[in-house]
Amino acid sequence: MFQIGSYKITVPVILAPMAGVTDRPFRQLCKQLGAGLVVSEMVTANTKLWNSRKSKLRLDHEGEAEPRAVQIAGGDPDMMATAARLNQENGAQIIDINMGCPAKKVCNKAAGSALLKDEVLVRDILTAVVKSVDVPVTLKIRTGWSPEHRNGVTIAKIAEDCGVQALAVHGRTRACGYKGEAEYDTIATIKQSVSIPVFANGDICSPEKAKAVLEYTEADAVMIGRAAQGRPWIFQEISHYLQTGSLLAPPSLHDVAAILLNHLNHLYTFYGDYMGIRIARKHVGWYLRAHASGNKFRQHFNQLETTAAQRASVQEYFERLLNGEDIAA
Numbered sequence: 001m002f003q004i005g006s007y008k009i010t011v012p013v014i015l016a017p018m019a020g021v022t023d024r025p026f027r028q029l030c031k032q033l034g035a036g037l038v039v040s041e042m043v044t045a046n047t048k049l050w051n052s053r054k055s056k057l058r059l060d061h062e063g064e065a066e067p068r069a070v071q072i073a074g075g076d077p078d079m080m081a082t083a084a085r086l087n088q089e090n091g092a093q094i095i096d097i098n099m100g101c102p103a104k105k106v107c108n109k110a111a112g113s114a115l116l117k118d119e120v121l122v123r124d125i126l127t128a129v130v131k132s133v134d135v136p137v138t139l140k141i142r143t144g145w146s147p148e149h150r151n152g153v154t155i156a157k158i159a160e161d162c163g164v165q166a167l168a169v170h171g172r173t174r175a176c177g178y179k180g181e182a183e184y185d186t187i188a189t190i191k192q193s194v195s196i197p198v199f200a201n202g203d204i205c206s207p208e209k210a211k212a213v214l215e216y217t218e219a220d221a222v223m224i225g226r227a228a229q230g231r232p233w234i235f236q237e238i239s240h241y242l243q244t245g246s247l248l249a250p251p252s253l254h255d256v257a258a259i260l261l262n263h264l265n266h267l268y269t270f271y272g273d274y275m276g277i278r279i280a281r282k283h284v285g286w287y288l289r290a291h292a293s294g295n296k297f298r299q300h301f302n303q304l305e306t307t308a309a310q311r312a313s314v315q316e317y318f319e320r321l322l323n324g325e326d327i328a329a
Helices: 023-034 051-059 077-091 112-117 120-134 152-162 185-193 208-216 235-243 253-271 273-287 294-301 305-323
Strands: 001-003 007-009 013-015 037-042 069-071 094-099 137-142 165-170 197-199 222-223
Touching: 007 094, 013 023, 013 235, 023 037, 037 051, 069 077, 069 165, 077 120, 077 137, 094 120, 112 120, 112 253, 120 152, 137 152, 137 197, 137 235, 137 253, 152 185, 165 185, 165 235, 165 273, 185 197, 197 208, 208 222, 208 235, 253 305, 273 294, 273 305, 294 305
Parallel strands: 013 037, 013 222, 037 069, 069 094, 094 137, 137 165, 165 197, 197 222
Antiparallel strands: 001 007
């Protein structure tokens, strides 16, 4: 167990914020399936853009379990402070700052992990945001700008000095993107260098890997990103393994079908039919990527244009699997 401000987090497995993935339906699902904390999609600090449909949906936290953690991204201290304050007024109970995203469209705007190049600006942003809100502020970073400039320890110390109350670290630099393997030496060093909770992130895709990374880095929690796509029960699996040392049996086909259909229903309700149908396509692809017949089914599913047809096709697909039919041919 660890604390972020007054919030006690009892499960050391956290859903990483991912643009286009960790929307409200997915956050709620991961929370129900064992995540100790979930973090929203990145919201731009430019409040002039908040009237767009995308931003309005990202700012919607109705019915979410506490604490509600919202991630903001930007490179201007005043804009970031304003965005943090307005998010708190909108119900955010933790403000998370993005200095970890390696996407060019984010870094080209001097935001995300591009900020790691400018330690003075990092301090200015963190100071401004912490002063602007009454809720805890957390930070997500990478180990540095490039393998030659791993300044994650320096950034972590700046963050702690500015009043940031927890730190997530992805075990790659900005230059690495998602290539190669994550390294955990820097995360371990960061953990030894600060007294605030530290979360290890990057390439954690199994209960065994989660336990190994926690033991190696002595981090307070692991943060799961891409491994949760199409596998939201990974939080239960990791938590159970950390507590007992034994592996949970994988979910049955019946359970996976129920989780997926429930997820689809929430997507349709949240986004409406038009957007919900399109967003459902990528999630179904993730759920079925390990199935021998998944690729063929996905091609069919992606042609469907109504929610009823999508639901019916998923039900039929799993019924045929449960009946032992060969649908890969």
